[in-house]
Structures are given as C-alpha cells and as structure tokens.
Amino acid sequence: MRVAMLGLGSVGKGIAGAILERDIGFTLTAVADSKSGRIEPSGIDIASMLEQKERTGMCGTPGVGAVDILASDAYDILIEVSPTNAETGEPALSSIREALCRGKSVVTSNKGPVALDFQSLHRLAEEHGAYLRYEATVCGAIPIMHTIESGLAGNPITKLYGVFNGTCNYILTRMAEEGLTYQQALLEARERGYAEADPTYDIKGIDAAIKLVILANAVWGMEKTLDDVEITGIDGVTTASIALAEEQDLTIRLIGEIIPAEGVLRVSPRIIPKSHPLVVGETLNAVAIDTVMAGEITLIGKGAGSLETASAVISDLLFIRDCHGRRS
Amino acid sequence: MKLEMKDSPGQLVSVIQPISEIGGNILSVIHERDPAVRSDVLDVQILCEIPEGSLEPLLARFKQIGVNVLRIGEERLLVRRSVILIGHLIHTDITDTIDTIDSTGFAEVHALSMIMPAINEPSSTKMTIKSDSLANVNRALDILRDVARQKEFLIIEPLEDV
Numbered sequence: 001m002r003v004a005m006l007g008l009g010s011v012g013k014g015i016a017g018a019i020l021e022r023d024i025g026f027t028l029t030a031v032a033d034s035k036s037g038r039i040e041p042s043g044i045d046i047a048s049m050l051e052q053k054e055r056t057g058m059c060g061t062p063g064v065g066a067v068d069i070l071a072s073d074a075y076d077i078l079i080e081v082s083p084t085n086a087e088t089g090e091p092a093l094s095s096i097r098e099a100l101c102r103g104k105s106v107v108t109s110n111k112g113p114v115a116l117d118f119q120s121l122h123r124l125a126e127e128h129g130a131y132l133r134y135e136a137t138v139c140g141a142i143p144i145m146h147t148i149e150s151g152l153a154g155n156p157i158t159k160l161y162g163v164f165n166g167t168c169n170y171i172l173t174r175m176a177e178e179g180l181t182y183q184q185a186l187l188e189a190r191e192r193g194y195a196e197a198d199p200t201y202d203i204k205g206i207d208a209a210i211k212l213v214i215l216a217n218a219v220w221g222m223e224k225t226l227d228d229v230e231i232t233g234i235d236g237v238t239t240a241s242i243a244l245a246e247e248q249d250l251t252i253r254l255i256g257e258i259i260p261a262e263g264v265l266r267v268s269p270r271i272i273p274k275s276h277p278l279v280v281g282e283t284l285n286a287v288a289i290d291t292v293m294a295g296e297i298t299l300i301g302k303g304a305g306s307l308e309t310a311s312a313v314i315s316d317l318l319f320i321r322d323c324h325g326r327r328s
Numbered sequence: 329m330k331l332e333m334k335d336s337p338g339q340l341v342s343v344i345q346p347i348s349e350i351g352g353n354i355l356s357v358i359h360e361r362d363p364a365v366r367s368d369v370l371d372v373q374i375l376c377e378i379p380e381g382s383l384e385p386l387l388a389r390f391k392q393i394g395v396n397v398l399r400i401g402e403e404r405l406l407v408r409r410s411v412i413l414i415g416h417l418i419h420t421d422i423t424d425t426i427d428t429i430d431s432t433g434f435a436e437v438h439a440l441s442m443i444m445p446a447i448n449e450p451s452s453t454k455m456t457i458k459s460d461s462l463a464n465v466n467r468a469l470d471i472l473r474d475v476a477r478q479k480e481f482l483i484i485e486p487l488e489d490v
C-alpha cells in the first residue's frame with residue numbers, strides 16, 4: 001500500500017526507517033517537513049531521501065507541502081506525525097480532515113487533533129469509508145488501543161489508570177532515588193533529552209490529561225475535552241514529601257485515572273506503594289486496565305522514542321491494511 | 329473484650345502475645361481478681377486495635393490456648409488514611425487545620441510528621457486521619473480538601489487505601 005507522511009522528525013524518521021528496513025509491504029510515495037516536500041508516486045528512495053534530510057534539513061523541494069501531497073492522490077494512507085498543537089490541533093487537524101474527506105485512511109501520533117476533534121473526525125472517517133487510527137498518541141509503544149479493542153474485546157472496562165507521562169515519571173524517580181530537588185531533576189531530564197525546553201505541558205499534567213481525554217472518548221465514547229479533566233501537576237511536589245512517603249515503602253507518582261462510574265477524570269500526584277505495578281522507573285509509562293471479566297491488566301513500556309513510537313504507527317498501518325477490503 | 333484465664337504466672341503474656349502477633353495494638357489492660365467468685369481465675373479486660381478481619385483468627389487462637397472469652401465489646405472499625413500536605417503549613421496555622429478535622433467529632437488527626445524546609449520553601453507534612461468508618465474518613469478528607477483550597481496547599485492523596 002502507498003503511504004504519504006507529513007512530518008519527518010524523530011517519529012517520522014523512525015517510520016521511514018522501519019518501512020525501509022522491514023519488509024512490511026508499504027511504499028512511501030510522499031513526504032513533507034516544515035520547509036519542503038516530495039511526491040513520487042512510484043515510490044521514494046527512502047535511504048537517499050533521509051540522507052538529503054540529514055545534509056540539508058529538507059527532505060524535498062521547497063514549496064511542496066502538505067496541501068500538494070493531500071491533493072496528489074498518490075497515497076492510500078496518510079501518516080500524520082507533525083508537531084502537536086494542543087490548542088488548535090493545526091495544521092495537522094486540517095490535513096487529517098482533508099485526507100478523510102478524500103476517503104483516505106489516517107494514522108497519527110499527534111494528540112492535538114485527536115483530543116480536540118474526536119467525534120467529528122470519526123464521523124468523517126465513517127462517512128468516507130476510511131479509518132482513523134491513533135495508537136501512538138497514548139503511551140507511545142504500549143499497544144493500549146489494540147489491547148482494549150481486540151485483546152479485551154467483549155470486556156467492559158470499568159477503570160483505566162496509569163503513568164502517562166515519561167518526563168514526570170523520570171523527575172519523580174530521580175527525586176526519590178537521589179534526593180534531587182524538583183529543579184535539579186528537571187534540569188537533568190532536560191540534559192538527557194527527556195524534557196522539552198518548555199516543559200510546561202509535561203510537568204503541569206496537561207500532556208497526561210490530553211491522553212486521558214483521548215482514552216475517555218475512544219474507550220467509552222465520552223465527549224470529553226481538556227477542560228473536563230481535573231489536573232494537578234508535579235511542580236509542587238517536594239523532595240521532602242517523597243521522603244515522607246518512602247519512610248513507609250510508598251512513593252509519589254503522577255497518575256491519570258478514568259473511572260466513569262464515579263465521574264472521575266483526573267491527573268494528580270499520588271501516594272502509591274513502591275511495590276505497585278504502576279511504579280515504573282525512568283521514563284517508562286504504565287497503564288492498568290480494570291475489566292469485568294479479565295480483572296486487572298497492566299501494560300508497561302516506553303512512552304516515547306523514535307522507533308518506539310514508530311512501532312505503534314506501523315501496527316496501525318498493518319491494522320488498516322488487514323481490514324481493507326472488509327469495508328468496501 | 330473480657331477474658332477469663334487461669335491465675336498463674338505468665339498467663340497474661342500468653343493472651344497479649346497473640347494480639348501482637350496478628351499486628352494488633354493494645355490500648356489498655358485491666359485485670360481484676362474477684363474473690364467472691366473463684367480465686368483461681370483472673371478476669372482481664374483488653375481494649376485493642378486489630379487489623380480488619382483478624383478477630384476470628386484471634387478468637388480461635390485464644391480457644392486453643394485455653395483462654396475463655398467472656399464478652400466481646402462493641403467492635404468498632406478503625407480506618408486510617410495518610411495524605412501528604414505541601415505548602416506554607418505553619419504560616420497558615422497547622423493547629424487550626426488539625427482542629428478543623430478534630431472538631432468534626434467523626435474523625436481525628438491521628439499522627440503528623442513534618443519535614444522542616446529551608447526558609448521560604450513550602451513544608452511537607454504527612455497527616456494520618458483516623459475514623460471509625462471509611463465514609464467518615466472520606467468526609468474528613470473532603471473537609472481537608474476545602475481547607476487546602478482556602479489555604480493554598482497541595483494535598484497528595486493515596487492512590488489506593490494505603
């Protein structure tokens with residue numbers, strides 16, 4: 001199948017590399033970054049394209065962009081992996097809409113559009129016989145959507161809770177392990193590339209809250225927005241408070257929870273036993289799914305990273321390919 | 329509970345031991361010899377806190393060692409919940425915060441441990457609230473959340489009932 005990709009950063013390069021190196025049966029026919037793009041209906045030479053990107057910062061010709069690619073009809077599936085804008089979702093939101101309207105399926109790792117416009121995007125996909133998949137938007141490499149949708153099919157989910165932000169998890173882990181202050185741990189996270197220059201979204205709990213919104217809407221068909229989430233970040237957590245918890249074999253983690261029956265949609269730092277399955281180290285993510293028949297299931301894995309996030313995108317691509325034809 | 333046992337050396341210890349073995353906490357022990365009754369038995373009243381669900385095993389253990397349980401007083405459930413408070417707790421009068429809980433009549437601040445911060449930094453305190461039911465502990469926590477909002481401190485609550 002032919003795929004077009006918008007965005008060639010950390011995630012995009014991981015996907016391009018996977019298409020090149022693994023024999024998964026996809027042809028990359030179009031790609032764009034912020035300044036350039038290229039459309040080659042017979043298939044892009046990925047290795048030389050990546051080399052050009054590395055050398056010049058541009059993957060193609062200046063002036064070729066998302067609009068040209070979307071209109072080209074050179075693709076069956078659009079991969080949208082450009083930067084997240086949590087306020088407007090743009091420009092990704094418009095690109096996704098455009099592709100769906102043309103009956104093209106979309107796979108994205110971009111939380112913005114999915115969290116902001118969940119219902120209408122799904123309606124659009126439905127109307128045009130296309131798929132919209134977004135496994136990579138929640139917990140990176142962890143196959144949370146696939147697990148709930150296929151693995152736990154037929155199981156009512158009563159509660160979802162977990163560690164949805166690797167940056168916060170890293171900071172809290174380092175504060176607990178080394179007695180670092182919040183500022184020191186944040187600085188360290190930045191140095192190691194785990195926190196962005198402006199870490200507000202992560203540390204204030206907004207990133208985790210956006211993921212909860214996506215899950216609430218996807219799993220239970222709720223119509224939630226970011227405003228519905230009760231959010232407390234980790235910037236007020238002190239080293240002393242973690243030490244107090246650790247006195248009793250407890251620790252503090254940023255936990256996101258959805259408990260529909262109790263109307264709970266919340267992100268907050270919580271006291272949790274160190275032996276709890278959700279207490280994971282470093283930048284890991286973990287999510288516990290409480291089900292009626294299967295009891296509780298906990299998934300742990302990498303919440304970010306080039307190849308890790310690409311893994312989730314690839315699984316969505318394969319899902320669409322395998323489902324294709326069933327609909328038409 | 330009121331127990332009856334043989335009045336011989338070491339007997340008292342033999343009833344106290346099983347209580348501590350199950351993780352219980354003895355609050356008071358009253359023992360009396362009542363000469364009007366039999367002189368070879370000792371009546372003992374013990375007031376203790378024991379973990380939920382451990383009363384049955386304890387009674388079985390007493391039976392095994394030949395201690396007669398005469399009466400079990402009112403069984404009251406005790407629920408404890410610890411939260412961590414972060415903020416300028418002393419400036420905002422921690423005593424007043426504690427009183428707000430204690431004056432409810434249905435819950436009390438059972439323990440408090442505070443780590444003193446550097447000047448101008450917020451302090452961190454672990455507060456344990458105790459009550460006779462989960463509902464009352466939750467009511468007390470609701471009140472504490474209101475106080476936290478007013479006094480602008482952060483409450484970190486347990487994820488589960490720890």
Ligand SMILES: NC(=O)c1ccc[n+]([C@@H]2O[C@H](COP(=O)([O-])OP(=O)(O)OC[C@H]3O[C@@H](n4cnc5c(N)ncnc54)[C@H](OP(=O)(O)O)[C@@H]3O)[C@@H](O)[C@H]2O)c1
Nearest residue numbers: 007008009010011033034081082083084109110304305309
């Ligand atoms: N990194 C992760 O581990 C991870 C995990 C889960 C989800 N995500 C999400 O995945 C998306 C991509 O993340 P990333 O880490 O790959 O970001 P990134 O490294 O910043 O890359 C973003 C890419 O998008 C390109 N771009 C910017 N504006 C564009 C536009 N208008 N049209 C087309 N391309 C445009 C950029 O172009 P230039 O190369 O010219 O700058 C860059 O190639 C984000 O939405 C992110 O939130 C990332």
